[in-house]
Amino acid sequence: MKIQPLFDRVLLKPIESKENRASGLILPESTSERPRLGVVVALGDGGETDGKPTKMYVKENDIALFSRYGGIDVKIDEEDYVIVRQTDILAIMEEN
Numbered sequence: 001m002k003i004q005p006l007f008d009r010v011l012l013k014p015i016e017s018k019e020n021r022a023s024g025l026i027l028p029e030s031t032s033e034r035p036r037l038g039v040v041v042a043l044g045d046g047g048e049t050d051g052k053p054t055k056m057y058v059k060e061n062d063i064a065l066f067s068r069y070g071g072i073d074v075k076i077d078e079e080d081y082v083i084v085r086q087t088d089i090l091a092i093m094e095e096n
Contacts, residue, residue, distance in 0.1 A: 001076055001077055003042065003074075003076055003081075004042060004044075005042055005043055005044040005083055006044045006047070007044045007045070007046065007047035007054070008044055008046055008047060008049075008054050008056070008085055008086040008087070009043070009044045009083055009084065009085055009086070010040055010042075010043045010044070010058055010064070010083070010084055010085075010086055010089065011040070011041045011042040011043065011081055011082075011083055012038030012039065012040060012041065012064060012066065012071070012081060012082045012083075012084060013038055013039045013041050013079070013080075013081055014036055014037070014038045014080060014081070014082055015036075015037040015038055015039060015063070035065050035066060035067055035068055035090055036065070036066055036067075036068055036082075037063060037064070037065055037066075037093065038063075038064050038066060038082060039061060039062070039063060039064075040058050040059065040060050040061060040062045040063075040064055041060065041081065042060065043056055043058060043059070043060070043086075044056070054086075056086060057086065057092075058086060058089060058092060062092050062093075063092065063093040063094075064089045064090075064091070064092055064093070065089070065090045065091040065092075065093060066082070066084050066088050066089050066090060067084075067088050067090060070084050070085070070088030071083055071084035071085075071088055072084075
């Protein structure tokens with residue numbers, strides 16, 4: 001199944017990370033209050049806001065840092081995804 005976000009929405013594939021503590025415990029990402037990371041899989045065309053075109057600042061394959069509580073979790077073909085508004089994306093991560 002294919003999904004195409006509309007307007008300024010972005011489909012992200014979450015990147016699961018685990019955090020090692022000094023005590024040796026490994027905490028899954030779900031216990032953390034920090035923002036999440038995801039790969040941009042698809043995005044809408046931007047649409048219009050107040051009659052003006054909305055520019056999309058992200059592109060496919062970008063690594064996005066997004067708000068933990070933003071967006072809607074969806075499952076497509078047994079894979080987890082998140083649909084967020086472009087404004088819920090806090091930053092794009094770049095490798096050095």
